[in-house]
Amino acid sequence: QVQLVESGGGVVQPGRSLRLSCAASGFTFSSYAIHWVRQAPGKGLEWVALISYAGTTKYNIDSVKGRFTISRDNSKDTMSLQMNSLRAEDTAVYYCARDSYSGSYFGYFDYWGQGTLVTVSS
Amino acid sequence: SYELTQPLSVSVALGQTATITCRGDNIGSKNVHWYQQKPGQAPVLVIYTNNNRPSGIPERFSGSNSGNTATLTISRAEAGDEADYSCQVWDSSSVIFGGGTKLTVL
Numbered sequence: 001q002v003q004l005v006e007s008g009g010g011v012v013q014p015g016r017s018l019r020l021s022c023a024a025s026g027f028t029f030s031s032y033a034i035h036w037v038r039q040a041p042g043k044g045l046e047w048v049a050l051i052s053y054a055g056t057t058k059y060n061i062d063s064v065k066g067r068f069t070i071s072r073d074n075s076k077d078t079m080s081l082q083m084n085s086l087r088a089e090d091t092a093v094y095y096c097a098r099d100s101y102s103g104s105y106f107g108y109f110d111y112w113g114q115g116t117l118v119t120v121s122s
Numbered sequence: 123s124y125e126l127t128q129p130l131s132v133s134v135a136l137g138q139t140a141t142i143t144c145r146g147d148n149i150g151s152k153n154v155h156w157y158q159q160k161p162g163q164a165p166v167l168v169i170y171t172n173n174n175r176p177s178g179i180p181e182r183f184s185g186s187n188s189g190n191t192a193t194l195t196i197s198r199a200e201a202g203d204e205a206d207y208s209c210q211v212w213d214s215s216s217v218i219f220g221g222g223t224k225l226t227v228l
Contacts, residue, residue, distance in 0.1 A: 108155035
């Protein structure tokens, strides 16, 4: 069965860095784009970033541009989100989610991980 | 930037029909997807591409999309339907979520 498992969350001081990972299983990882979606405490879902199936296309929201970098290793069925210069407003549960469209993106999120909590606080 | 507007909360009596709206400029020209999220859990897809149900989602869940409003309808509401519901679209190269609606089953 399809599984996505996030790791790497924790408590970090403002301005510091954290690296989240998403390990995939149960499907051909190299055929699917993967997204990061976050949810601040008590708030709604916010899309953060996308990496295409081959890793050649990346999109993200303006508020993380220049600070967050998304990458993937198709040989290991994993993808990562390197988060630098963290701010209090980055505090959230971070989910990785699979895009439904094999070989493309612009789809819906058919599988989600359980999420990992990132807390940015001094 | 594109915005999606959902009511903060909707209440429905047990066994009745709940309607959750998602409003956006000409949203009828976009594909709308809906997610259900219960406390402490990851979101679950309940409707994709306006009106399609994934495997395992009850027929009680349906969707529509036209003009400036997309709608998620839950018929014969059950206690287990109580959750947050969020709509989602693509706008250019970005994913947009609505703010979410908390459904309460009375």
